[in-house]
Amino acid sequence: MTIRRQLKLGAVLLGVGGPGQHHTWLDPEIPGDASVDIRWYIARAQEAEAAKFDHVFIVDSQFITPDSPHHYLNRLEPLTLLSALAVHTTHIGLVGTLTTSYNDPFNVARRLASLDVISGGRAGWNVVATGDGGTAGNYGRAEHYDYATRYGRALEHVRVVQGLWDSYEDDAFPRDKERGVFFDPTKQHPLNHIGEHFSVVGPLNIQRSPQGQPVIFQAGDSEEGRDLGATIAEAIFTHAQTVEQGRAFAQDIKARAAAKGRDPDHVLIVPGISPIIADTDEEARDKERAVRGGKDFHRALKELGRPFGWHDFSRYDLDAPFPELGDLGDRSFRTQAERIKKLARENGYTLREVVQHTLDSRRSPFVGSPRTVADEIQRWFEAGAFDGVNITVNAPSEFARFTGGVLPILRERGVVRDEYEATTLRGNLGLPIPRTSTRPRA
């Protein structure tokens, strides 16, 4: 029997806001305090679970100014949020963002292992190295780590966390009341890691979790980001603009993973998408025009500053050539910053034209009736442009158009599952449970 490859499904739960979605909080369906309302998150997670989604996904940021987007200003800490969801769901995966730049590996390891134990094996870690340089000021540093240090720390951090997750063998706790044996100390292994960025003795203070190890998610499009993803990631959150770009990205990542001796099927490409769905294609295009018309040029001008460390672009003449920015952005979201500089340079764009381009480039490739959107998703999936998608969840009625309109079509075609295959995230994503490390122990 051949197991048919099926599309993986993630739900990005934002509360209010999201990139270019400044006005979602005005939606009458969305409570203004959705970003901090645990009942809102529980309801959306349960809807996603009823639709057999693989996971919910919680993004994060930790640098705040008076101008920050709505969901930056006021949000729940990702793992605190996910632990509450864990006990109101039974099958859906719980993927949370934690930065390797401003967390200790011991804390990260035990918090994720605890979530994995509480949820019965549904935890995932979205590894980020933090792009917002201003975050440094909240953690006692005058300056953000430079790019190479951030990525060096990220790799070592993940390896330390994974080593701590191997502190106990699966059968280290017999808890045999008749024989009076709670624990087998020969199956506890300290880590004794001494590295460039971290020194951690271990062992961890929690048993090996149901998945063996929580699933590693990662994003990052730079050379360093792709290399890190190919090294550590089991699922990669990216962007999808065209099927050709998507396929090229997927092939590049999978080839890199294979070159590192990994099974490329165990690195899933799952871009974030925001489909726009209506009863007919025409209505969907009208809806898209309305959404785009509602986008705020001045908000986009502010958001343009983010990759450059929240640089203030309002100080420039909109109709003069795009300003010279030197190495601004090198310590923030460098790849995005470089792409914008290149765009302006190659096209001779003014600042206004660059902002307009960013507004246009946020157009969703998935616009139409449920059948059109289902067709397009299937086309990308079968072309190898992605292994799954992360759907941004805003208004519940819009999410229901996807779960109730698009998914039944894909389900009938066998593209998405009818029923969960497993109770763990790893099991549903088709990822193996890692063996405990066999390296020599101290």
Add this chain to the structure above:
Amino acid sequence: MTIRRQLKLGAVLLGVGGPGQHHTWLDPEIPGDASVDIRWYIARAQEAEAAKFDHVFIVDSQFITPDSPHHYLNRLEPLTLLSALAVHTTHIGLVGTLTTSYNDPFNVARRLASLDVISGGRAGWNVVATGDGGTAGNYGRAEHYDYATRYGRALEHVRVVQGLWDSYEDDAFPRDKERGVFFDPTKQHPLNHIGEHFSVVGPLNIQRSPQGQPVIFQAGDSEEGRDLGATIAEAIFTHAQTVEQGRAFAQDIKARAAAKGRDPDHVLIVPGISPIIADTDEEARDKERAVRGGKDFHRALKELGRPFGWHDFSRYDLDAPFPELGDLGDRSFRTQAERIKKLARENGYTLREVVQHTLDSRRSPFVGSPRTVADEIQRWFEAGAFDGVNITVNAPSEFARFTGGVLPILRERGVVRDEYEATTLRGNLGLPIPRTSTRPRA
């Protein structure tokens, strides 16, 4: 109308184990994996809530060896655990232990504020400075901070966290859909803290929580510990051996708090107690003898090492005079270590006698029929030896003897509440909501 002072009630949920309770996991009522079983915690928290307890209390430790007590080896991270309890309870407070020695204040502030928001105002923070020196090795330090540094960090850490909790005024988020006003940036305040141990710019990325600030718990019996408690704590977890010692401790703490300009009624003394209850006093005394008989001398010998940095006492002759230990323990639980050294010196004890003494000194002062235990608790409470008690919860049937036997007697006498007064921990403990800080802001 005078509001009668009532006894506060906390439930210490351990899973398995606890000081001197090595064998609890063998109890047929307690699952061997209770320490990592979220259903066990949810059930116990719901029982405590049904009995109108003020809070559940989660202890912690982060230094593990093959010899560590059972609940050290394998436990859920406290705040991950409490967030899951938050969404299966409605009134009970949720107090978790987080160390100021090995956490960044920004992470602590947002995790506790998130728990407070998720629970509707029921979060509490048990501030510890970490006694187990070996924890340092899990956080990249060759050596634990010295005693003065630990307490200096603790005070500054708490002040930074509290400052971050004041990042937003109560009405900073109008979320007025009609006027289109989500946020009032004039009501966001960065912290701009630059101190001896921490530098934190802020602001935090979550609104002011329902309690204004989560409740601060603290323990610590040394001069530095008492001073810190009198400065920052709103509830102090301590030990109770005699009513006179309890009253002296309470008076000392409250006098110190008053000298610092605080209202001494807003510093609650809540020792941990383990009552032994049976149908009659005689049966309770039999039960106590059985419990004490079951205590393991060799386990107690190991646990004696903890205040001295898990020093291995098995290397000494049990019947020789207590060994000379020099300054061992100065970087661990110094006050306990000094008390043991003094006890041995003043009584000329052998090592065996010291171990026997620690076993004897764990005798609970609360042993008897429900009426006897109720009488004794009331006597201590009315004598000012404590404002409340934290009950160690092991077997559910034993906890039920307290909630179903002792509490109804105290309730009839008006010593404990009939019904929750509030939905916040602060409201139930009779603690005011702190005003937002009025210090000049940057």
